[in-house]
Amino acid sequence: MESKPGLWMFPSSxxxxxxxxxxxxxxxxxxxxxxxxxxxxxxxxxxxAFSPTAERPFVLGLPTGxxxxxxxxxxxxxxxxxxxxxxxxxxxxMDEYIGIPRDHPQSYHTFMYxxxxxxxxxxxxxxxxxxxxxxxxxAEAERYEAAIAAAGGIRLxxxxxxxxxxxxxxEPGSSLSSRTRVKTLANxxxxxxxxxxxxxxxxxxxxxxxxxxxxxxxxxxxxVIATGSNKARAVRDGIEGSIGHLCTISAxxxxxxxxxxxxxxxxAELRVKTVKYFKQIEEAAEKMxxxxxxxxxxxxxKL
Amino acid sequence: xxxPPNDRFIKFANCRLAIANQLVPCDxxxxxxxxxxxxxxxxxxxxxxQTAIVHDLGGxxxxxxxxxxxxxxxxxFDFSLPTDKPNDYRDGVAKLNKxxxxxxxxxxxxxxxxxxxxxxxxxxxxxxxxxxRNPADGSESLGAHCExxxxxxxxxxxxxxEVLQLISSGVLDLESCYRAENLQPPVVKMVTLAPExxxxxxxxxxxxxxxxxxxxxxxxxxxxxxxxxxRHGATMVTHxxxxxxxxxxxxxxxxxxxxxxxxxxxxxxxxxxxxxxVHPSFIKVAYQAHPExxxxxxxxxxxxxxxxxxxxxxxxxxxxxxxxxxxxxDTPTIAGSSVTLxxxxxxxxxWTDASIASALRTVTETPAKxxxxxxxxxxxxxxxxxxxxxxxxxxxxxxxxxxxxxEVWKFGxxxxxxGSIAKL
Numbered sequence: 001m002e003s004k005p006g007l008w009m010f011p012s013s014x015x016x017x018x019x020x021x022x023x024x025x026x027x028x029x030x031x032x033x034x035x036x037x038x039x040x041x042x043x044x045x046x047x048x049a050f051s052p053t054a055e056r057p058f059v060l061g062l063p064t065g066x067x068x069x070x071x072x073x074x075x076x077x078x079x080x081x082x083x084x085x086x087x088x089x090x091x092x093x094m095d096e097y098i099g100i101p102r103d104h105p106q107s108y109h110t111f112m113y114x115x116x117x118x119x120x121x122x123x124x125x126x127x128x129x130x131x132x133x134x135x136x137x138x139a140e141a142e143r144y145e146a147a148i149a150a151a152g153g154i155r156l157x158x159x160x161x162x163x164x165x166x167x168x169x170x171e172p173g174s175s176l177s178s179r180t181r182v183k184t185l186a187n188x189x190x191x192x193x194x195x196x197x198x199x200x201x202x203x204x205x206x207x208x209x210x211x212x213x214x215x216x217x218x219x220x221x222x223x224v225i226a227t228g229s230n231k232a233r234a235v236r237d238g239i240e241g242s243i244g245h246l247c248t249i250s251a252x253x254x255x256x257x258x259x260x261x262x263x264x265x266x267x268a269e270l271r272v273k274t275v276k277y278f279k280q281i282e283e284a285a286e287k288m289x290x291x292x293x294x295x296x297x298x299x300x301x302k303l
Numbered sequence: 304x305x306x307p308p309n310d311r312f313i314k315f316a317n318c319r320l321a322i323a324n325q326l327v328p329c330d331x332x333x334x335x336x337x338x339x340x341x342x343x344x345x346x347x348x349x350x351x352x353q354t355a356i357v358h359d360l361g362g363x364x365x366x367x368x369x370x371x372x373x374x375x376x377x378x379x380f381d382f383s384l385p386t387d388k389p390n391d392y393r394d395g396v397a398k399l400n401k402x403x404x405x406x407x408x409x410x411x412x413x414x415x416x417x418x419x420x421x422x423x424x425x426x427x428x429x430x431x432x433x434x435x436r437n438p439a440d441g442s443e444s445l446g447a448h449c450e451x452x453x454x455x456x457x458x459x460x461x462x463x464x465e466v467l468q469l470i471s472s473g474v475l476d477l478e479s480c481y482r483a484e485n486l487q488p489p490v491v492k493m494v495t496l497a498p499e500x501x502x503x504x505x506x507x508x509x510x511x512x513x514x515x516x517x518x519x520x521x522x523x524x525x526x527x528x529x530x531x532x533x534r535h536g537a538t539m540v541t542h543x544x545x546x547x548x549x550x551x552x553x554x555x556x557x558x559x560x561x562x563x564x565x566x567x568x569x570x571x572x573x574x575x576x577x578x579x580x581v582h583p584s585f586i587k588v589a590y591q592a593h594p595e596x597x598x599x600x601x602x603x604x605x606x607x608x609x610x611x612x613x614x615x616x617x618x619x620x621x622x623x624x625x626x627x628x629x630x631x632x633d634t635p636t637i638a639g640s641s642v643t644l645x646x647x648x649x650x651x652x653x654w655t656d657a658s659i660a661s662a663l664r665t666v667t668e669t670p671a672k673x674x675x676x677x678x679x680x681x682x683x684x685x686x687x688x689x690x691x692x693x694x695x696x697x698x699x700x701x702x703x704x705x706x707x708x709x710e711v712w713k714f715g716x717x718x719x720x721x722g723s724i725a726k727l
Contacts, residue, residue, distance in 0.1 A: 080328075103345055113344040118330060124347045 026239060026278040027261045032227035033070055035263045039158070039225050040074030042261075044084045046156055046221070052088035057126070059090045059148075061157030061216070062116075063168070064108045067225045068160055069115060076119040086122040090151050092144070094159070094168040095210035098132040098182065106196045130180070130209040141180040141209060148215070157219035161226045161260075164188060165234040165247030169210035176243070176251040178212030213251050222258040224249065229265040236269035311336055312355035313715065318693075320683050321366040321663040331365060333689035338436050338714030342685035360693060363709065366663045367681045368409025368690030370670040371644050372493070372598055373448060373542065373573055375414050376605030378402045382413045382447075383617045384605075385425035393429050400441035402608065405719050406643040407708040409690035410443045410680055412493055417451030417462035418617065423481045432489035438716035445674060446492025449481060450541060453506075454521030455497040460546040461631045461638045462521065463618040470500045474509040487513045492674065495541040497522035504535035511536035516674060519557060519570070521546045526559040533560060533570050539673055540572035542602055543589060544581045545637070561592040569593050571673040573600040576647040576654070577640040579628055583654035590655050597665045598673060599647045604629055604639040649705040659696070659704065689715035 029035040043060070052058040062068070078084035093108060102109040109129055117127055128147060134140035148154060159167050164186070170178060171186040185193075190204045197203045216222060226235050238249040239260060252258040267275050312332055319326035332343040332355060376382050380395040396413070403411065413430040415423070430447040433440070452468045453476070459467060470476050477494070478486055485491055493516040501507055507517045519532055520541025525548070540547065540557060548556025555562070563569050576586055576599055590597050601607075606614055606624045613632065616622045621632040622639075629638040644666055652662045671681025679688055693710035710720030717723045 102348060103342070109348055110344065113347060117347060118343065119328070127347070129348070 025259060026274075027259055027282065028264065028267055028275065028279060029261065030264050032263045032265075035225060035227055035261050036068075036070035037074050039223055039261050040071045040078065042223060043071070043075065043156065043158065044078050047084060047086075047089060050155070054088055057088045057090045057151070059092070059151045059153065059155045061092050061094065061154040061159075061211075061219055062112070063094050063158055063160045064111045065160045067227060067231075068158065071158070071225060072116045076116065079120045086120045086126075089122060090126045091122065091128060092148055092151075092154060092211075093129045094216075095208050096130045096132050097205035098137065098207045098209060099205040100132075102131075102133065132209055137182050137209060141182070144180045144209075144211070145215065154219040156221045156223060157216050159216065159222060159224045159249075161224055161231060161234045161238065161249045162189065163192070163230050163234055165237050165249045167213065167216060167224070167249045167251075169208045170213050170248040172246045172248065174213060174245060174248050176217075176245055176248065177214040179214050180209070180211045183208055183210050213248050217251060217255055220257060222252055222255055224252065224258070224260040225262075226260060226266045227263040229268050231262070231266045232269040235260065235262055235266050240270060240274060312341060314355035314357045315365055315691075315693075316357050316359050318360035318363055318365045321364060321660045321667070322683055324658060324661045324664070326364060326658075326660050331683060333715045335689075335715040338438070338689055338716070340683060340685050340687050340689050344685075364659065364663075364694040364696070364706070365683070366692050366694060367667040367671075367683055367687070368692055368711065368713070369407045369644050369648075369666040370445070370674070370681055371403075371408045371411035371601060371666075372539075372670050372673075373414050373450070373600035374403075374408075374411055374603045374607075375416060375639055377603050377607035379605055379609055381605035381617065382426060382430060383415045383418055383422060385422055389425070389429070392426065396429055396444075397440070400443070403442040404711055404713060405708075407645050407692040407694075407711055408442050408643075409692070409711065409713055410445050412446060412448035412674075413444055414448040414450050416617065417454060417459075417466050419466050420480050422617075423449075423485065427481060427485045427490050430490070432492070434489060436714050438713040438718050441713070441718065443713070445676065445680070446488050447485075447490060448493040448495070448518075449491055450495040451521060452480065453477065453494075453496040453500055454546075455499060455523045457523050458497070458521045458546045458548075460521060461616075461620070461622075461636055463620065466618060470496075470506055474506050477506065477510075486510075487515065491515055493518055493539070495520040498524045498528050498532035498537065501532075504531055507532055507535045507537055511538075514675070518573070519547075520573075522557060523548050524557055526555050526557075529557045529560045530563060530567060533563075533567055538568075538570050539598075540570055542580065542600060543572040543574050544585055545575060545602075558589070561589060561596070569596055571596040571598050571669060573598050575600055575602050575640060576650040577601070577627065577642045578650055579640065580637060583650070586651065587655045590651075590657065594657070594661065595669065598670045599644060599651055599665045601642055601644045601647055602639045603641060603643070606641045607643070609641070645706065645708055652705065653703050659706065693720065 029038055047058050050058045093112060096108045100107055130144055131140055161167060164172055169183045184207050191201060193204050194201045237247040241247060241250055243250045243253050311334055313335055315331045320329045320331060332341040334341055378399055380399045386392045415426055427447050430444055432444050432446045451462050452466050453470055454467060456464050456467050494510055495518045498519055510517050516539055517537040518539035518541045519537050550556055550558040574586055575581060611624050614622050622629050623632050624641060627642055629641055631638045648662060648666055667681040671677040691712040692708050694706045695709050697705050697707055711718055
């Protein structure tokens with residue numbers, strides 16, 4: 001759970017991050033597309049700065065859902081433009097439903113294939129998802145943790161956040177030191193997801209395999225995307241609230257290297273003071289040389 | 304030429320797939336051995352070895368092969384004209400198949416117009432869906448389309464009135480005309496009839512139960528008669544506007560069914576977008592009323608691909624071809640077309656506000672669904688036949704976009720375009 005700074009160096013292209021990592025909690029962009037572009041550019045910059053090879057791959061944790069959709073679009077665009085390769089990137093997805101086949105239209109396998117994997121040069125053996133068809137789900141969860149460890153741990157975990165502040169399928173009440181396991185979905189999540197299953201609550205899977213909060217906390221860096229007003233409470237509870245298992249994203253307050261990227265709408269429940277503070281930090285950071293988010297702005301202009 | 308042993312997977316890369324109403328930048332994988340589109344998602348997650356041969360299409364469009372539902376012949380061959388020797392007829396069909404596929408039409412319904420009962424046994428058996436999957440055979444019949452003779456003599460078009468028949472003994476009349484053994488797939492796939500001849504709609508019901516699509520055409524049906532036919536299973540209209548009830552605002556006839564109220568499932572409709580048969584504004588009106596039902600058809604005659612002149616047709620009549628226009632000799636009556644489906648498609652793109660992907664549906668997804676073959680034909684989804692057209696876009700001086708067929712693939716093998724593997 002403890003990240004090991006000694007083993008991991010910040011990319012040299014982002015010197016200010018090295019100096020002020022603990023302050024960079026919240027990045028505010030005017031709109032969902034600009035917030036998504038910021039995150040995609042950040043991921044691209046991290047991968048490229050790492051110069052991954054077959055022997056030394058970049059290990060990336062990935063979410064599904066509506067929040068990361070645009071991020072994946074931008075990553076695909078970077079790949080098409082020849083600016084980003086996934087040849088030496090290993091991915092681990094956060095979660096997968098239990099009880100629907102992998103090729104179900106709403107499975108996270110299908111989501112990842114449709115929105116990212118089929119468009120990039122990732123090697124199939126490097127794209128890891130939890131296998132809900134495994135006979136022994138507990139063993140599958142253990143295998144997954146072992147596979148992450150064998151890959152050298154996750155270097156960057158991208159995450160979304162639920163309206164109730166959950167990260168992956170770690171619903172309110174999950175242990176903040178949890179590991180990969182079977183999880184029963186909260187009723188809110190089931191009702192919310194019924195829109196993807198023809199509005200039929202009964203056909204929404206009730207359980208899922210998911211990485212734990214502890215699994216995410218082990219990543220060297222965590223980047224959370226939250227856009228839209230329906231995420232405003234989760235952003236408030238996660239950033240201004242106390243750490244607690246009713247808002248599992250709040251665990252990231254204990255992470256040495258986590259940032260939350262939001263659009264203006266998602267800041268609606270934050271105190272003005274909080275918003276101003278993080279905007280000031282960013283303005284100060286912008287004046288420093290070599291800031292990675294300039295890359296974001298440059299790309300934004302081109303797209 | 305035999306395929307090399309590793310010629311199992313082929314991947315179209317750097318292309319835009321015509322899916323639903325969009326051109327989606329996406330790769331597609333298919334097998335030249337099974338001739339079908341591969342479920343690459345499954346292969347990806349099962350991590351099966353996959354050494355695909357990559358075809359970089361340079362951003363071009365990939366659509367399912369075109370499906371033509373109404374074509375009377377072409378390149379000098381007429382489906383309604385039996386030859387003295389059955390072999391000559393078979394050879395004629397085979398030759399046409401190899402020409403037709405060059406226009407992007409990878410499967411079609413060879414259409415036999417109203418003929419005397421002696422013609423059907425000599426033609427229909429040779430027009431059946433082949434049941435074989437040989438790319439080198441060219442375009443593939445999906446079964447014959449019998450356009451008449453159970454049609455309204457007031458809406459005969461150029462069909463000879465003398466051969467038209469009434470329905471008095473139900474489906475038995477059709478069986479004695481087409482022959483009972485032919486009146487089912489794979490031989491006959493579609494029958495055009497006038498519902499006013501089938502008052503109780505019992506023939507429609509019987510044909511549908513046999514897996515035959517009933518198309519309403521050459522008919523003066525009222526709106527009510529049309530709705531009755533649709534309720535009993537008719538799912539198609541043969542060349543809407545041409546040889547169908549003239550629409551009147553108080554009695555809309557066949558055309559009115561596109562605006563049908565309540566629970567009626569509106570039928571598909573064939574429409575000839577050759578700039579002669581139907582005014583562009585009516586094509587646009589029909590499409591806007593019911594875009595999911597629009598199916599472009601060429602209604603091409605045997606003069607397709609031939610120079611101007613006078614040509615023998617059937618039943619002792621002659622057709623005069625002048626440019627793209629065909630007329631029955633010594634009359635102003637339009638006698639089918641001599642355009643390709645691609646030309647119709649390009650007209651359609653010009654006249655309507657349909658996007659390229661939406662327009663492509665009218666010659667792929669919609670006809671496949673109408674024929675009950677969607678998923679096998681007219682689709683880019685895994686499991687569907689790997690029949691493709693590779694298209695480029697051209698812009699004319701006025702900025703109109705038109706499509707050009709660069710390559711045609713049949714059952715996963717390139718048959719038209721540079722470096723084609725199969726010899727047609």
